[in-house]
Amino acid sequence: MAMLEVNNIHTYYGNIHALKGVSITVEEKEIVTLIGGNGAGKTSTLRTISGLLKPRLGDIYFEGEKISDTPAHELVYKGITMVPEGRGIFARLTVFENLDMGAYSQPDRFTFDDDLDRVYQLFPRLKEREKQVSGTLSGGEQQMLATARALMANPRLLLMDEPSMGLAPILVESVFETIVEINKTGTTILLVEQNATVALSVANRGYVLQTGEIVLKDSAENLRKDEMVQKAYLGIE
Amino acid sequence: MKDLIKQGLRLGSIFGVVIIFLILFGLTSTLSDILGEFVNLESRTRTGNPGGLMILFALLSLWAGSSASASDRSNWKSALVSGVSVSLIIGLFVAAFILLVGFLDSADVEMRDYLAQLDHLSVQFLLYGRSLIAGVLITFGIFLIFGILGALLAYWYEAKQAGEVIQKQVLVLKEKALDSKLAKQYKENPRSKWIGYGLLGLVVFITPQFLGKYWNYAMGTVGIYVLMGLGLNIVVGLAGLLDLGYVAFFAIGAYTAGLLTAPAPLPLQIGFWPVLIFSIVMAAFAGILLGIPVLRMRGDYLAIVTLGFGEIIRVLIRSDMLAPYVGGPQGIRDIAGPSLFGIAFSGKAYLYLIIIAILLIILFTNYLQNSKVGRAWMAMREDETVAQAMGINTLYYKLMAFATGAAFAGLGGALFAARNQYTGPADHTLMVSINVLSLLIVGGMGSIPGVIVGAFVLKGLPEILRELDLYRLLVFGGLLVFMMIIRPEGIWPAPRRRMELHEGELDVLPPEESLVGKEG
Numbered sequence: 033m034a035m036l037e038v039n040n041i042h043t044y045y046g047n048i049h050a051l052k053g054v055s056i057t058v059e060e061k062e063i064v065t066l067i068g069g070n071g072a073g074k075t076s077t078l079r080t081i082s083g084l085l086k087p088r089l090g091d092i093y094f095e096g097e098k099i100s101d102t103p104a105h106e107l108v109y110k111g112i113t114m115v116p117e118g119r120g121i122f123a124r125l126t127v128f129e130n131l132d133m134g135a136y137s138q139p140d141r142f143t144f145d146d147d148l149d150r151v152y153q154l155f156p157r158l159k160e161r162e163k164q165v166s167g168t169l170s171g172g173e174q175q176m177l178a179t180a181r182a183l184m185a186n187p188r189l190l191l192m193d194e195p196s197m198g199l200a201p202i203l204v205e206s207v208f209e210t211i212v213e214i215n216k217t218g219t220t221i222l223l224v225e226q227n228a229t230v231a232l233s234v235a236n237r238g239y240v241l242q243t244g245e246i247v248l249k250d251s252a253e254n255l256r257k258d259e260m261v262q263k264a265y266l267g268i269e
Numbered sequence: 270m271k272d273l274i275k276q277g278l279r280l281g282s283i284f285g286v287v288i289i290f291l292i293l294f295g296l297t298s299t300l301s302d303i304l305g306e307f308v309n310l311e312s313r314t315r316t317g318n319p320g321g322l323m324i325l326f327a328l329l330s331l332w333a334g335s336s337a338s339a340s341d342r343s344n345w346k347s348a349l350v351s352g353v354s355v356s357l358i359i360g361l362f363v364a365a366f367i368l369l370v371g372f373l374d375s376a377d378v379e380m381r382d383y384l385a386q387l388d389h390l391s392v393q394f395l396l397y398g399r400s401l402i403a404g405v406l407i408t409f410g411i412f413l414i415f416g417i418l419g420a421l422l423a424y425w426y427e428a429k430q431a432g433e434v435i436q437k438q439v440l441v442l443k444e445k446a447l448d449s450k451l452a453k454q455y456k457e458n459p460r461s462k463w464i465g466y467g468l469l470g471l472v473v474f475i476t477p478q479f480l481g482k483y484w485n486y487a488m489g490t491v492g493i494y495v496l497m498g499l500g501l502n503i504v505v506g507l508a509g510l511l512d513l514g515y516v517a518f519f520a521i522g523a524y525t526a527g528l529l530t531a532p533a534p535l536p537l538q539i540g541f542w543p544v545l546i547f548s549i550v551m552a553a554f555a556g557i558l559l560g561i562p563v564l565r566m567r568g569d570y571l572a573i574v575t576l577g578f579g580e581i582i583r584v585l586i587r588s589d590m591l592a593p594y595v596g597g598p599q600g601i602r603d604i605a606g607p608s609l610f611g612i613a614f615s616g617k618a619y620l621y622l623i624i625i626a627i628l629l630i631i632l633f634t635n636y637l638q639n640s641k642v643g644r645a646w647m648a649m650r651e652d653e654t655v656a657q658a659m660g661i662n663t664l665y666y667k668l669m670a671f672a673t674g675a676a677f678a679g680l681g682g683a684l685f686a687a688r689n690q691y692t693g694p695a696d697h698t699l700m701v702s703i704n705v706l707s708l709l710i711v712g713g714m715g716s717i718p719g720v721i722v723g724a725f726v727l728k729g730l731p732e733i734l735r736e737l738d739l740y741r742l743l744v745f746g747g748l749l750v751f752m753m754i755i756r757p758e759g760i761w762p763a764p765r766r767r768m769e770l771h772e773g774e775l776d777v778l779p780p781e782e783s784l785v786g787k788e789g
């Protein structure tokens with residue numbers, strides 16, 4: 033049984049048919065990437081999985097349990113956390129307060145210090161800026177914070193929406209190194225990206241999304257070799 | 270040079286027109302009375318205090334002169350040019366106006382038919398009780414002299430050296446204050462904080478002993494507004510939900526207390542204390558009932574729906590249809606007040622009751638704010654979607670904020686009705702909601718001390734300056750506009766909010782505001 037099973041979901045914004053039967057599976061301990069251009073439906077897919085949007089058709093299973101009717105705020109408790117598009121940090125709260133909010137779902141505060149240590153080890157930069165108001169962080173630091181905040185909830189499945197967005201190439205690289213590191217500690221990752229080059233370099237498998245439909249799925253290696261992918265997403269003629 | 274004159278002329282005409290308006294409203298005579306009393310001037314005329322009027326004009330032109338010179342204070346010449354141009358224009362405007370009304374008055378034209386404020390006595394007052402020519406010349410002279418003086422004073426204050434010297438002195442003074450032993454002790458000793466609170470509490474508890482009947486009553490009203498302010502502060506300031514119909518819950522509290530304790534229209538006459546609790550519960554319940562359908566909406570929609578709810582409640586309690594049950598336009602009489610050991614509460618005891626209620630509510634709010642609930646509200650106010658993704662049930666916490674705020678208003682309403690031994694539709698107009706929201710804005714959204722300061726400014730000051738009662742709305746609006754421009758975060762804001770509105774000035778929170786270390 034796959035960890036996450038998305039079965040043929042159709043999601044609408046009013047009359048706009050954003051997802052037209054998307055199916056994705058993610059196995060435990062994998063990094064799976066969903067690549068696609070602007071407006072392909074990547075964010076909609078993540079928002080549907082995380083319960084912020086309801087699919088009109090189709091269903092979603094997490095560890096064998098149906099979650100497509102579960103309200104968003106309950107999913108954290110089941111082990112799914114999202115790093116939203118554009119980071120969505122609480123800009124007016126300090127770095128520490130953001131992390132504290134990330135741990136909101138944690139039942140007791142005893143593990144809080146351990147979690148905080150773990151996260152600070154991964155992002156030493158954040159520890160230095162613990163008391164800084166997070167809106168004044170640089171873009172790269174904000175991405176670190178958004179990721180760190182999600183990790184404070186101890187997720188088993190981490191959904192990431194375009195972590196490379198708006199970052200200089202050198203920062204993108206370091207962000208993706210951390211993603212691999214997070215994955216090594218046993219967290220499964222579903223990574224949504226426009227930047228197919230980096231996404232396919234860290235993922236095990238990938239899906240290609242076009243105007244709300246999956247047009248291709250394969251191992252990351254094969255996708256990198258695929259002619260269509262090379263042309264459309266990797267910038268290779 | 271040309272620009273300076275132009276700007277002076279523009280500013281001068283604005284000031285001139287505004288002053289003429291003030292005269293037409295009669296506000297000048299009220300203000301001059303207050304000013305005249307302030308400096309103990311005998312009044313020579315029967316309406317208004319001419320000495321006060323001179324002071325008023327002088328102050329206004331000082332202000333005009335200094336703001337006219339703001340554009341260029343690099344040398345005294347440009348300051349002089351601005352001062353002269355602005356004061357000339359104001360002087361001309363006002364003097365011409367006074368000349369005109371003075372002339373018409375001496376020609377026995379009845380201006381009162383058109384402008385209520387311009388009777389013979391008022392015109393005499395505008396002329397300082399002197400002849401037409403003397404009055405006009407005095408006015409013109411005051412504006413000219415003080416306008417120029419204002420510009421030059423501002424120049425002098427800003428002039429580089431003077432400015433630096435003064436700034437340095439201020440800094441030195443500040444450092445000294447911080448270095449003083451008392452301040453150090455205060456900083457080092459957390460117990461001193463509690464001693465401070467204790468002293469404050471003592472003052473609060475002793476003060477009613479020295480207040481007369483009238484002031485006890487007035488302060489009681491302020492206290493009830495503090496209660497409501499604390500409630501709305503949770504809804505708007507902490508949870509970020511704009512509720513414009515807050516008076517509805519005040520009305521529900523008042524009417525629950527009234528209906529259950531008064532002999533008519535329902536012959537129930539239950540005692541005050543159980544009913545007080547019941548009023549709070551009823552208001553909270555109404556908050557939840559309204560909240561369930563409404564809280565899914567955001568921003569503007571929520572504001573409009575709550576506004577409507579407030580009006581519906583008011584219309585219902587007024588209606589003839591429900592009159593047999595709730596008293597209709599006449600309201601409810603003979604509402605029972607509290608008593609302890611068979612002794613009915615006096616005005617003083619009421620004030621104490623209200624003070625105790627406020628203290629309890631402050632403790633409760635503080636507790637909520639620092640608990641998990643407070644964190645959920647904070648996250649929600651920042652970003653609702655992300656808050657959900659963090660595992661916060663936003664609907665639940667919104668309902669909770671709404672119900673808590675409603676409960677506080679219910680408590681306020683019950684105390685209000687019991688104190689007055691009467692309540693009716695006129696007590697529950699939209700104006701109450703507006704007042705409470707305004708006191709939050711003026712005091713400082715999200716801040717408990719801000720609520721208290723705001724209630725005193727908006728409900729207490731009007732009692733002190735009763736002469737201004739006629740202009741309450743004018744002053745009210747002016748104050749709000751003024752606050753938005755000068756200090757949008759309110760008089761005593763929550764540190765976090767101050768930070769939001771002064772971005773870049775402060776990027777590290779003062780330690781006591783951070784959540785670090787709380788809730789270990």
Ligand SMILES: Nc1ncnc2c1ncn2[C@@H]1O[C@H](COP(=O)(O)OP(=O)(O)O)[C@@H](O)[C@H]1O
Nearest residue numbers: 045048050068069070071072073074075076077
């Ligand atoms: N809030 C919304 N309301 C209406 N249409 C939307 C909304 N959000 C996204 N869409 C539409 O849904 C489609 C998919 O959008 P999205 O999932 O954001 O794409 P991506 O994340 O891949 O850029 C687009 O056509 C977009 O215009």
Ligand SMILES: [Mg+2]
Nearest residue numbers: 074075076117
């Ligand atoms: Mg997107």
